[in-house]
Every structure is written in structure tokens, then in C-alpha cells.
Amino acid sequence: MSLINNSLLQRVLVFLPFFLLMLAAGTSHAGQKQILVLPFEINAPEELEYLQTGLPSMLTSSLRDKGLDVVEPELGQTLITREEVSYLDVEKARRLALLGDGRFALYGTFNAVDEYISLDARLVDGYGERETVPFYIVKEGVINILPAVEELAEKVYQEMLREERIASIDIEGVDILDPDVVLLRLQVQEGDMYDPEKLNRELRNIFDLGYFDDVQFHVEDTPQGKEVTIVVEEKPLIQNINISGADDISESDVREVLTTRTGSVVNPQIISEDLGRIRELYRGKGYYNATVDYSISEIDEREANLNINIDEGNRLFIRGIEIRGAEEISERTLRGEMELKRRGIFSWLTGRGVLREELLDRDVAALEAFYADKGYIDARVGQPDVDYEEDGIYLTFHVEEGHRYKMGEVSFQGDLLVSEDELKKLTILDDLGEEGEYFSRSSMQKDTQNLADFYTDYGYAFAEADVNMQVDEDEKKVDVIYNLSKGEKIYIGRVLIEGNTRTRDNVIRREMRLTDGDLFRGSDLRRSTERLQRLDYFEQVDIQPVPTEDDNVLDLVTQVEEKPTGMLSAGAGYSSYDRVFFTGMIQQRNLFGKGYQLSFSGSFGARTTRFDLDFWNPRVRDSNLGMGADLYWIDEEYFTYDRDTRGGRAKFAYTIGEYTRLHWNYRLENYEITNVDDDAHRDIKDLEGENWSSGAYVAAIRDTRNRRINPSRGTRNLLSVEYAGGLLQGDDNFIKYIASSDYYRPVLNRSIFHWKGQAGYVMRNTDEDIPNFELFRLGGINSVRGYAARKLAPRFDDGEVKGGDKHFFTNFELLHPLNEEIGLMGLVFFDAGNVWDKGESVDFDLYKSIGAGVRWYSPMGPIRVEYGYALDDLEDSSRSQIEFSMGHEF
Template identity: 30%
Template sequence: MEKPRQRGRGNVCCLGVASVLVLSLLSFLIEGISWGDDIQPVIASIKVQGNRRIEESAIKFVLESKVGEAYSPSRLSKDIHKIYDLGYFKDVKVDVSDGPSGVTLTYRVVERPTVEKIVIMGNEKIKTADLEEKLGLKVHSVLDQQAVQEGIQNLKSHYREQGFYFAEVESTLKELVGNQVGLELRIKEGDKLKIEKIQFQGNRLFPEKKLKGVIQTKEKGLISSILGKDLYRDVLVRDDQMRLQIFYQDNGFIDIQVGEPILQINKQAQKVSMTIPLKEGPQYKIGKVTVKGDEVYTQEELANELKSYMGSIFSRSALRQDMQHLSELYSQRGYAFANVEPMTEVNEASRKIDINFEIDKGQKIYVGQISIEGNTKTKDKVVRRELPLKEGELYNSEYLKSSEDRLKQTGYFEEVKVETQRRPGENGVVDLTVKLTEKPTGNITFGGGFSTSASILGQVGVEQNNLFGTGLKANLSGQLGGRRSRIVLGVTQPYFMDLPISAGFSLYDRFAEYPSFETNRLGSEANVGKHLFELVQANLGLKLEKVGLDEIDEYEIPRMAGDGTAKLKTRTDKKTRETYLVQRRATRTILPNDQEENSSTSSIVASLSRSTLDNFLFPTQGSRINLSTELAGGLGDNSFYKGELEMSQFIPLAFIYPLFPSSLWQKLSLRLRGNFGMGGGLGNTGFGKKNEGMPLYERFFLGGDNNLRGYDFEDVGPKARIERFHCSDLVKTSEGLKNEGKNTPCRQYNPIPEIISGDAIGGDYSALLSAEVYFPIPLTLPYVKAMRGVGFFDMGDVFAKGDAKDFFNIFSYRKSMGVGARVLTPMGPVRADIAYRLDEGEKRDDQDQEDQAGRIKFHFGFGNSF
């Protein structure tokens, strides 16, 4: 069957014009023959013919000609155009016939076909669903040739954005029954066009290497191929032109011109060489910098706040930042609508630019009404107490930003936005609207996993952070693991009795396994807290706990030489099931002789903390500082002091970009971390007999996935020296240990004691320093919200009281480095690291011989480490 000829809008327009001419001639004949000059014909009826899908009433609705009105030939032309504008017809004609009652108008229409199906073929690299979205055509829609061509062009553009520079799209329309058509699109994707070489033409000051670091597009290479940066994409190239423009203008070249790239395409090899022409012009420096207008600050104060200063290279970005910063400074003093205009004067002869900031501070602005929207659960007072800005007070932009930050930090809201509106008729007043989107604040969690520090673990928890919309926090959680188990019940009111003071109470039962002992701690803690300054929180609490210390049993037996007694202990080898005697000697620390298996502790705990992290789970900038102290004595058995300082700083590395231009820096963030601790016994103070030394379980330990990676869990620091004497048939009697059936002492079985690996016994001082560089990992995985990689370097150590001098010798610290990944899941952050220990393994008197081996460690854990 012969394929019917397709007609587009051009044919339709020609038909429309021809129809108008015919109607004009027809009206002339009718007027000249049928009626006299004084008689106007009346429209007796209007008919529509040829319509199948479109209702007749819909067509008549757009007509200007109406039944009963006077006939007008000029209206017929407008009627035809309006029917065409409906978009459903490819041909429209009108017949005019005379009758006894008046004129009859018959509109004859030919409907456009509908697109019954759309078939895309030949695509292998891009999903059909993505192409259908880019095409923009819908099944059962009226065929529009112009829309089809636009859709085809969209597909080609999409392929070029993905690197398929030579992709082609061919279209075919097939007629179907019932005035319907099928649209077939055949795609020839071709190969991706890779960039073989990038050159610059006209660059004088900056070498090509530096300019290549400015742009996103890269030459073909291993890393660029993995990241897909070596593909030629029109969108990225246009963005690179803008990047070069900004880079030059920020380095004093205000007349820079970046031309269109010159492409040399090797179609057979699917490669392209790109040359970017540049016209740099002269480089300008800053001459005078002045600030004129309304003075709220002194000239010296403002000059110290500006990035633009005399003699520096002119930068448009710095100029914009200075303008915004000056506006911010004035708004902090109540001038919310201060106008700052930077005026520049270019001296081409001296190649200097004078800058004058003209400031119109306007009038002081006060806060009017504060409205809250979107808090369907949270009470108004819970929101208002987080707002530093109050009704009637002087406007302060810093407080406005702080209001948003504090509301976000509550964790009650998905989105927070504070909008300002000038009050009509009162120029000095602005009303604030706090727009909130609440999120669920209650959680029931079940989970399990594996951690190198806690072995296999399971956890369950119930938590509500905004109970009854009052801000009250309540939680009950439990965790069961090989080395760590806990049950905690806690309640906290952030604003106790509507005062800016938090109050909390908790009960807990914790089990912990250390290298040489185990602890069971049952206790309670009550605390109060207050914001001393913005973002600075102080807490004071009282802790009472009962601690059970589970160690190896001690027995009195004769010394080998027969002179007196010594405290020895028994231990059973888990592999050989052999029971042997051990004598424990601490080389650089002395275990408390009076440390009892069960003891109580009453202590006062205090802390100061400050956090400016942009995201608690996946921070990229900001800092966190926490200083905590504990003083034990009073009614408990233990008497000691303990202090810890924890610091973390996240720094986006985008500031390196002007020095070493590369888009890589804008994606990296650096984390610097320092944790320090010290403690000791206070002797026999308070009421009753006290354990004089610092309890074993309160000492400092390092090693594992939370701190010093590359080492076993809490295995860094002072060690106990253990001597092992082999015996056989050991039995426990009321008189002590005896060799049943043997009358000879143990010494004759092994005359020379065997020195075996000692267990970590903790220290009185600890130090940990760490540097981490985070980079994004662009992978999409199920149940993964975000993912990033990390490279790290750790160094730290634990010291006994006699080795305090080594605390300041960082070169003697244990060191490790490695790489890892951080994955944000619905259950929280997951950490995985591979660490390489950098120590050569020289043996210290108090260190384990096993430290010589196993320099590569794998660490895995849940949660963040601060």
C-alpha cells in the first residue's frame, strides 16, 4: 500500500488562507446577489461535519458566529483560525448556504490522527523509560509533527549529554485503522566520544595544567574513564567555559573572553581533540578601598572584615562576598534592608581598580508578629522557646539563622524555613512566619550485626523524642553483644518547668568485657543542663552505681623457693584445656592492691559541649567539642578523678580550589580529631575506707574501630607481665591449690617460668590524634541513603602514671593509616575500615609480644565516632 503523504502545519496554514479567500469571494457574490444594501442576513443554523472524536459542542463553543446573530464574513475567518487553534484538526472548511430563514453555516473538519503507540528500538545503553520521558509524547495524544521533531531533538541532546556524540534517531509514522498512527523511533547509539586531548590557546599567565584543573572535562585516562569525566558532553563544555570565565575574573582578568571550543573529531576512532581559545587581557590589582555612607561600624572595623584590600589581585567573587558580608553586618544591628552598592573605577593605565562600597543603612527594623505554621503535633511554645528573636525586639539576621538551626537540631521537623514580610503601612516592622514540616519523632528499632569491637550484637529500642508534642524525650533500649551489652531507660525534659534548663534521669545495666577483666555496672544518673552561650551546653549530674568486677581467682600458695607466699592465679587454656598458674606483675603500673570485686561509686559529673556540625549523621563542615569531668568519692567505695577532652573539626577543602584549581577539592572534606584523657586515684577521702587507686574499669584504653585503628580492641597501653608455671592435676582445696597425687612443687615441672603475653590493664593518660579525608562514592544501592569513602591516619597511646612525660612525645605514639567507607542506612551509619599499623613493632617492657604481628586489621562498626 502506498504510504499516504503527511501534512504538517505549513499545509494547514495554506489551506486556511485559501479558505479565507474563497469565503471572501463567496460573501461578495452573496451580498451582491441575494440581498440589498440595507438587508443583513441572519444565521439560521450552524452545522459541523467530519468530527469523530471531538464533540460538536466543543467546536461551536469557540466560534464567534452564533445562531440568530447577523451573518458576518469577517467572522468566518476568525472561526477557522479558532478551530485550528484547538490543535485537533488538520483541515477546516466552511460552506455558506442561503435558506428561507437565513444563512446556514456548515463547518467541514478533518481530524488529525491520534498516536496509538510509540515504539523505541535500538537503545542499549539508555533505558527505554528514560527515553520516553525525554521524548515528551504521550500515547492517545493528537499527532503533532512539530512536537515529534522537538521530541527527537530532545533524544539526541540526551544522548550527547551521556557522551554519545554520534547518536542518530530516525522516525517512521505508520497508519492504523480508525484515523490512528503508530510512531516508531529507531536509534543508532554509536560509541561514546572520548576526549583525547585538551589544549588552550592564548593563555599567558596560567599553564595548561592549572587550567585543566579548573574545568570538569578531562582527557582520557584511567581515573577520568572510571569517573566518566573523559566524555565529550555539550552541557559540561558550556559549564567549563563559565568556570574558566569565573576563574580568570577572580584572578584580575576582568576582560577575559572564552571562545567556543575548536573540535577536531576522529569519527572512526571515536575521539576528539578540543582547543579552547582565550583572550586574557591585562591583569588588574586593587587600588583604593573605601566605605562611604551611613556608618554603624568604624572604617577600621569594616576594613578588617573585607577580603578585598589594597594591592591584592582583583576578584569578582571576593567583591560579591564583601557586599553580602557588609549587608549581613548591618542586618545584625537591626538594619535588615541595608543597601550596599560596590562601585568600581577601572584605571587602564595603572591596571588598578578602586572600590568604593556605598552603604545606605535605611531605618532600624523591629520584629512584629511571629506566626507558626505546620506544627500539627508540636506545641507552639516548644517552637517559640527555640527562637532567639522575640516579638518587639530589634531585628538580627544572625538570630534569624540561629532560629532555623536550633529548630532543625531539635529533630522534630523535616523542613524549617523562617520567612520575613514587611508589615503594610509600618516600614520599621517585619512579621516573621515560621513554616514547619513535621516528621515522625518516635522510633521502634530492631537490628543486629557485627562489630570488631563488640563481636556479634543485637539491639532493640523504643524512643520518642517529642512526647505529646512537649519536647519530652523518653527512651528504652537494649543491646546484646559478645563484649558489650546494655539496657538503658532514660527521660529528658529539654525545658524543665518551662525554664531554659534541661533535666534528665536514667537507669542502666551495662556489661563490658576488657582484655583482662569483666565488669557489670548497675546504676542511675540524674543531670541538669543549660545553654551558657549560643550552641554551648553545660551539664551537671550525680551518678550512683554498683560495679561487679569479675577477675581471675586468687589463691595463696607457697613460693617456689619456699620463703613465704605470693598471690598467684589460675587460668585455663581454652585450646588445650590445660590449667596453669600465673603470677601477674605490672611493669609500669601497679594494680590497686585493695581493688575489690564488688564496689560502689558515687560521683559528680560535669561537661561542656559545643557543636556546629551541619549534619550529625554525615557531617561535612563544622566542629564539635566536649569537655567532661568526673569526681568520685563521698559515700562510695572508689575515690578518683577523671577528665576527657574530645574535639572534631570538619573542613570543606573547597578553599584549596583557588590555589590548585580542580573540581575534586569541592567534593572533599577534612576531619581533624583529638581526644585526650587523664585520671588518677584520690586516696582515702570522704566517709569510710576507699580504694586508693583508679579502678581498672575507669582507666583509659585504646585500640579498635572507634579510635586507634590497626590495633586489637582496647589492647594499646600498659600491660601486665605474666609468668606461667606448668603444673598437672591442680585441684582447689580449703588449704589452697595442690597437685593431687604429687608431692613435688610445681617448680620441678618447669624450673624456668615462661613469660607469656600480658593483658592490657589501662592507663592514667591517653592521647589520640586523627586526620580523615572524606570523598563521595556515587553509587546507588538498596536501603543506602548515602555513601562516602575515607582515607585516614591515626596516632595515639595510653600511659601509666610514671610515664606521663611520654604523653607529650607524639613521635613515640602508635601510628596507623588506611582507607574505609561510611554508609548511611535506615538503621544509622555503618563504618568499615582497613588499617595498616605503621609501627615497626619494637617491644616495650609493658607491651605485648603479639604486637609484632598482624599489621593489617579490618574494623567494622555502627554509629559515628567523635
């Protein structure tokens, strides 16, 4: 008993400061919240009989620690004795509470059974306004008597505060909106302490939602606590959205940018944001003076119309771009570096001439970079002036050119892995210095990248190449010091794949050039990205090195974003050869997520009908071997006969190194020559009837292009041999050799230079003649443009096209983006080529042509429209051709 009393005394002393604070905070509970603690019935061994008086004392102390007003415990015993109470129940406890000047009475029993103790208590309201609340506490061991008392005191405290808590929150007045629109935005929740200031803030927040004309809070006291009712008056429902003034931009385009919908409640804030979107839509189309406002017309108390009024104004285009201060470099040259362009005659197609304000800062930076690239390292370009005139927009850029500096010496400091002479092979600035050229900032940036990339190939993933420029103001020269820091060698821990939901991990991993445990190599990392992008399975590919617990180890996280690889397409078009044609295709380029390719396609034209069923596995069991097969049905109309073919191919390929692949296949086909003209040559008449063709094809292809479609750099070289007949049997006997080469390189102002050359030779492999349809013919959109398709070839004596056993053609193209957003390119070209007959020597007396065209890399595939003008006369062919093709790779 002494230990218990001492422990109680210590706790009272410890909690005395908190008791005083809580007493001050709890004054609102005084008076009516007085509690009379009555003696508890003790069902315990004799040594715990002291709890008869000790337990009420401990409870009183704990309740007071929590700021509650408690009657002295001696009064309870006095009242029981005076009123001759032999046992306690709810009614007697209620009467004793009132006699003791308290509102509540707390009584109960204490039980000690085996190793457990329990408190079974009741809190009784003397006025009878609140229901009696039971409490039950169980602890293990007598030592936990005090924790049990404190737990009981805490529960009593929470119950006493219940009247000051929010018991419920209800919404009234919402007929259109869901009550959750309000409830989910409340910070105050049921069970929180009632705070009028917080509720006032909630009122303002609800009003700021914009959905209500009025918001009120009603609070009612109940025995369970505060019942809060939020009464709102909704704004009317939008029945219709009327748009007036949308003439040059369609009303449907305006509606697309709106977030306000019919059936929603009028919300001025959201409507204001929608008006801003409409203004941006008009500015993006060149209507910079467009104004937009709105009005609300009520139909009745609950419904209204939203009226959006647009005044489009005049459409303004960029009519003039002036660059003031440009003396050493012409304005025309500088304008060529800018993204913003003046309005031109083809602007309806290219979109040029529209002011996109985000490009103003871009063009300022581009002009400064161009000056720095020409040696003007101090050049500055200020923010442009934008003048909106009646006839259009005029831009004025202000330039301070400064002095021009030549390139001086290049040196290296820091961690040098190789000699300076070896490092200079990687840099450009040292060559400019030796040639007396001017300093070039872009060359310096390329140098730093080349040096860092060089170090990463030795495993130094965090290698850096900093630049220290030494400017000689007197000599007007710039010396550059590259400071190289290699860091530590880095190894690959794990290669992790993320973001692929369809494509299997192994399809991605087999394209990676770095794997677990490899020494980090920057070139292998870049090549891995290129290979994954060339798969064309992903919208984005991002390979990020991620630190691990080991400073010398990085994990590679390969994050991909998949895109649809299946395609169902149909279309119609026109080509100079097939006239009107129709095409359709079903294709899956990543079947089962394994990288398999399966397609079925068909096309119908005036001269050609074709069906193809094709399957290809590019990496059998993740090896370098590819296998596949295809079946085809081709009906083709030549100039003097028809050829109907049914056949199939077994195809194989094997990758050698990083860029080279060997291809081989075997084909077997049955074809029939029909509808031979009466005046056709004897060589063609001899083909009439049913025939079999058996042939093998072998090719080596080296492809370093950065993209398969619309490449901008790299080469593609092909060397192939096709052997038919002879040892392979069949009715066709020939050996055909073809070599071709494509070269792509970026040139000035985002243009791309493309050169293609192709030569071929076909020869007998028996005494039989080569089939006419296997001889070469040129002309048309895929060889020498400007000449009719298949008309550029040797002829029979009667002028009928015969074909030759040798051919050569070349294309020179300069492509320039007209609209990069939609993939529109313009081009000019020069073509030359010829076909030579059997026994005729190759004299390179070539047929030549020039022309221009556009190419659109559309979702349906590449579309070409090109005009060619023949520079030489050709029988049965006009001097110019407008040609169209769709869906063919070029």
C-alpha cells in the same frame, strides 16, 4: 401621562444611534423574525388607562432598540377591531400574527396592585413550530414601568436569539478516551452564539491534541438552537510498548522516563517528547551519539504496539581538557577550578568524566572568577569547543588573560557609622594593599557582604555597600572605594510561621533570635536560620523580611518545608571489632510535633549486643532546660571476660548563651562479669560476679559547627567529669576526666580540613582499684586507625591488654567531595596517640598511622570504609587495618 411620554421620547433619542447599529447587526433577524405587539389588558387605576396604547408603543420601541423587526403597534389594534376579538388567547394571538405579516405575536396583561406593578406576557409563534414562551416581570412602584418594559424586551430578545445560539455540544466516536478530553479543551460552550469561524478554530485545536486521525463538526438547526456534534476518529490504543537496543542502560530505566503508558491512545506529540527524554537519559550517562526513533505496528483497527528503537552508540567520556591562552596560570591549576573533569581510574565511583553540558557555562564563569581573584580583572574566557571523537570528548577553552593588577588603596564614602579604621577591620582588600598583594574579586565580594552585615546589626536592614573601582592602567593598580548607604532603622513587626503542618509554632519560635518588636539584626536573622536547620526537621528553611504599611517595620515570614522525622531502619554490616553485625531502630525526632525525641534501637554483633530505649525533651516548657531518660541492655565481650549490663540514666541539659550547653546525668546499672579466662590477670578475676555501678556525669559542650553531620566549618569542644562510687555508693569507684576538641575549616577546592584531639585521665576516688573496663584503650576506627581496636594500651606481664589511666590521641583529616549529589566524600588522614599506665609519666611517644578512606552520608546514616597503615609496631596487631562502620556519628 405627559411625563411618561417625554421620558420615552428622551430614551428613543438617546438610543437612536445604537438602534441604527443594532438594526444593521440584526438584519439576519428581519422578515421571519417580525414581531406583532398586541394591546395589553390593563388592570390598574384609571390614571394608567393610557397604557392601553402606550405600553405596546414602549415595547415596540425597546424591541427595535435591540435590533428586532417589529410591526407598527397600531396594526395590532386595527386587527383586533377588524376581527372583533374581545379577549386574547394563544390561538387568537397566533392568527393575528400571521394576519399582520409577522411570525410572532406578543400579548399579555399589566397589573397594578398596591405598590407593585407586573407584566405577564406571552410570546406566540404564528407558525406553531416553537412553544409559547411566558414572561413575568415584577417591579415596585409606577415609576418603574419603563424599566419593567425594558426588562421584558431583553427577555424577548434573548428568546428570539435562541435559534442562533448553541443549544448542545455532543461528542461521537470516542470509545477509548473520555468525552471530557475534548469538551474540557473547547473554548466554545453551550449557550454561546453560533460562529462558524470559531468552530473551525476549535476543529483545528482538537486535531492538534494528537489523539485523533479525523475530526468533523456536524451542525443541526432545532427550535432550541444549534445542536453541534463533534465526530472524531480515534487513533489506536497502545497495547504494548516494546523497547529494543537498551543494553548498557537498563530497559527499566528507559521506561521510567516515559510518560506514554500502555492503555493510552497513540499521540505522536507525547511520543516525540518521550524520545527526547530518552536521549537526555543517554546523554547524562555519556552516550552522546545515541539515536532514538519509534514505529507503530497495528494489531487491529483499535489496537497497536509502540516500538521504541535505540541505537546507543559508544559511551564517550571527557578525555582531554585544554585551556588555550593560559600563560601566567598553569592549566593544571585552572582545571582544578572546573566542575568538569577528565576521566580517571576512580571515575566509576565518583562519576567524573561525564559531560554535563549545563556545566560548560558554569566552568567558563568559574575560570573568569578565578582569574579575577588573582588580579586579572580583564581576563575573558570564551565559549568552549566540544569535539566528539571516536575515543572520547575533548574540550577546548580559550582564555585572554590580560594584565595583572595589584591592590591599591581602600577608602569609604557615604553613611559611616564608625571610623574608617574600624571599618577596615571588617575588610580584606586593605590588608592586601598594605602587603603589596594582587587584587582579589572574591575578597571584594566578601568585604561588601561583611560591611552590609555589619550595618544590619545596627538595625539598618536595607544597608548596601556599593563598590567603585579606580583602575590605574599605568601603575597596574586598583583602588577601591566602598560607598555605604545605611537607609532607615528597621524594627520587627510580627514573626509569622508558614508551612508547618506537624511541628508546633512554639518549637520554631523558640529557635528564632528575633521576635515581635525587636530591632532588626542581620546576625540574629542568620543565626535563626542556622538553628532551625540544625533541628533537622525541615527540608528547607526560608526567613524573608516582608514590608508592612509602616516603612520602618518589617514582618518576618518563616517558611518551612517539613520532612519526615520518623525512621524505621534495619541493616547489616561489618566492622573490624564486631565483625558481622545487624542493627535496627525505630525513632521519632519530633514526637507530637513538640520536638520530643523517642527511639528504640538494637544491634547484634560478634562481640556486642545492645538495646536502648531513649526519650529526650530538649526544651522543657520552651525553656533552656532539657530533660530525658534512657534504659539500656548491653552484653559485651572483652578479650578475657564478658560484661552483661542492665541500667538506666536520668539526663539533663541547660543551654548557656548561643553555643554552649551543660550536660549532667545520673546512671545506675547492674552488671555481671562472667566467662573469665583461667589465665586472666588477678585484677580481672577480682571483678567476677554481680556488681552495681552508681555514677554522675557532668559536661560542658561548646558547638559552633554549621552542621551536626558532615560539618564544613566551626568547632566542637567538650570537657567532662564522671564520678562513680564514693559518696554515690556502688561497687565501682573512679573519677574520669575527658577533654576533646574538633575543628573544621574549608580549604582550597571544596576540601575540608578536620582536626580532632582528645585527652583523658581516670583516677581513684577511694582505696579500691579502678575497674578494668573503665581504663582507656585506643585503636580502631574511632581513635588511632591502623591499629586493632582496643589493642593500643598498657599490658599485663603476660601480654594481656590491661588499659591505662591516661590517654591522648589526635586525628588530622583532609576530606574532599567525590560525588556531592549522593554525599560521597574521600579522605586522607594522619593519626597519633597512646595510652599510659598508672604511675607512668606522659612522654608523648605516640603511635602513628596514615591512611585513606571514603565516607558516604547515606539515608541510613554515615558509612565509613577506611584503610589505616600503622607506622609503629604493636604487639598482636598487624601493620594495617581495613575498617568499616555504619550509623555512627563522627
